[in-house]
Amino acid sequence: AQSVTQLGSHVSVSEGALVLLRCNYSSSVPPYLFWYVQYPNQGLQLLLKYTSAATLVKGINGFEAEFKKSETSFHLTKPSAHMSDAAEYFCAVSNSGGSNYKLTFGKGTLLTVNP
Amino acid sequence: GAVVSQHPSWVICKSGTSVKIECRSLDFQATTMFWYRQFPKQSLMLMATSNEGSKATYEQGVEKDKFLINHASLTLSTLTVTSAHPEDSSFYICSARFPRDSNQPQHFGDGTRLSIL
Numbered sequence: 001a002q003s004v005t006q007l008g009s010h011v012s013v014s015e016g017a018l019v020l021l022r023c024n025y026s027s028s029v030p031p032y033l034f035w036y037v038q039y040p041n042q043g044l045q046l047l048l049k050y051t052s053a054a055t056l057v058k059g060i061n062g063f064e065a066e067f068k069k070s071e072t073s074f075h076l077t078k079p080s081a082h083m084s085d086a087a088e089y090f091c092a093v094s095n096s097g098g099s100n101y102k103l104t105f106g107k108g109t110l111l112t113v114n115p
Numbered sequence: 116g117a118v119v120s121q122h123p124s125w126v127i128c129k130s131g132t133s134v135k136i137e138c139r140s141l142d143f144q145a146t147t148m149f150w151y152r153q154f155p156k157q158s159l160m161l162m163a164t165s166n167e168g169s170k171a172t173y174e175q176g177v178e179k180d181k182f183l184i185n186h187a188s189l190t191l192s193t194l195t196v197t198s199a200h201p202e203d204s205s206f207y208i209c210s211a212r213f214p215r216d217s218n219q220p221q222h223f224g225d226g227t228r229l230s231i232l
Contacts, residue, residue, distance in 0.1 A: 009156075032220070043121070043208050043223035044159075090158060094220050101212055101220035102149075107158045 002027040002093045006106035014114050019078040021109045023065075023091035026072065032094040033074040034103070035065055037087045044090065050074060061085070086113045118142060119211050121224030129232055130201060136194045136227045138209030144189035145211035149221060150182070153206040165192050199231045 007022040025031055032051050036044040048059025055067045065076045074091060091106040118141040126134055138148055147166050151159040163184050165171040171184035181203075183195040192211075196203050206228050210221035 034220070036223075041124075041206075041226065041228060043119075043210075043225045045223070101147075102161065102164070103220060105158045108156075110156070 002031065002095060002104050004091050004093050004104055004106035006089075006091050006109050008109055009107065010110045010112070012112045012114060013081045015083055016080050019063075019076070019081045019085065019111065021076040021089050021091075021111065023074045023076065023106060024072050025074060025091075025093045027093055027095070029095055032101075033065075033067060034092045034094070035059065035063070035074075035076050036090045036092060036105075038090065038108075039087050047076070047089075081111075081113045083113050083115065086111055119145075119209065119222045119224040121209055121227055123227060124225060125228045125230075127230045127232065128199065131198055134196045134199055134229060136196075136207055136209070136229075138192045138194070138211070138224055140190045140211045140213070140222070143211075143213045145192075146189065146214055147212040148186055148192040149210045149212070150184060150192075150194050151208045151210070153208060153226070155206075159208060162194075196229065199229070201231045204229055204231045 003026045005024045034049045035047040038044050047063050048057045050057050050067045058064045063078045088108050088110050090108045092103045094103050120139045122137045150162045153159050161174050162177045163171040163173045165184050165186035167186050167189050173179045186192040206226050208226040210223045
């Protein structure tokens with residue numbers, strides 16, 4: 001069984017400030033972990049993924065995340081927020097050996113960026 | 116890159132009608148497609164997994180007679196909401212798995228917003 005917990009359903013930052021979105025996972029097997037972004041009335045776009053290679057993963061739009069096994073965490077960060085980063089962010093976990101690569105999503109974190 | 120197209124993007128219809136949503140993989144053959152439902156300000160809930168040429172596998176609690184899924188080809192899966200009622204109003208998202216793409220487990224469509232009056 002696998003699950004994802006995203007701490008904080010809503011995070012608000014000022015433009016230029018650090019973005020930190022928290023994600024903790026639970027998995028009985030080595031996990032594959034993902035961060036997705038969703039803009040209003042759109043599907044999901046992959047930001048980055050962890051698949052047991054480097055623990056610090058760099059993604060698109062300046063985002064990165066660090067896999068910490070001891071903390072079972074995969075927090076998403078960005079040094080300087082832009083207005084265009086305002087969106088819903090989902091952390092997801094997948095079983096590494098599953099042929100269908102089912103994704104289990106967290107409940108999401110809405111990021112607002114204030115001017 | 117791989118693209119998944121979902122149609123229609125928005126549909127409004129009367130209670131009791133059936134609505135079909137299409138999900139197409141435009142430049143790759145998708146052996147597996149997934150259907151999700153998303154309630155306002157909530158996460159994606161997996162409804163079913165469909166493999167080309169076989170019956171869909173529904174998640175617990177999802178009525179298979181209510182949500183008919185057909186995956187007749189490697190590029191097309193359809194979700195039909197039968198005899199839709201206002202409680203079926205939601206945002207439905209499909210995704211497709213491209214086995215040769217090791218970078219992404221699933222490619223997502225842009226979703227369909229279904230409103231039942």
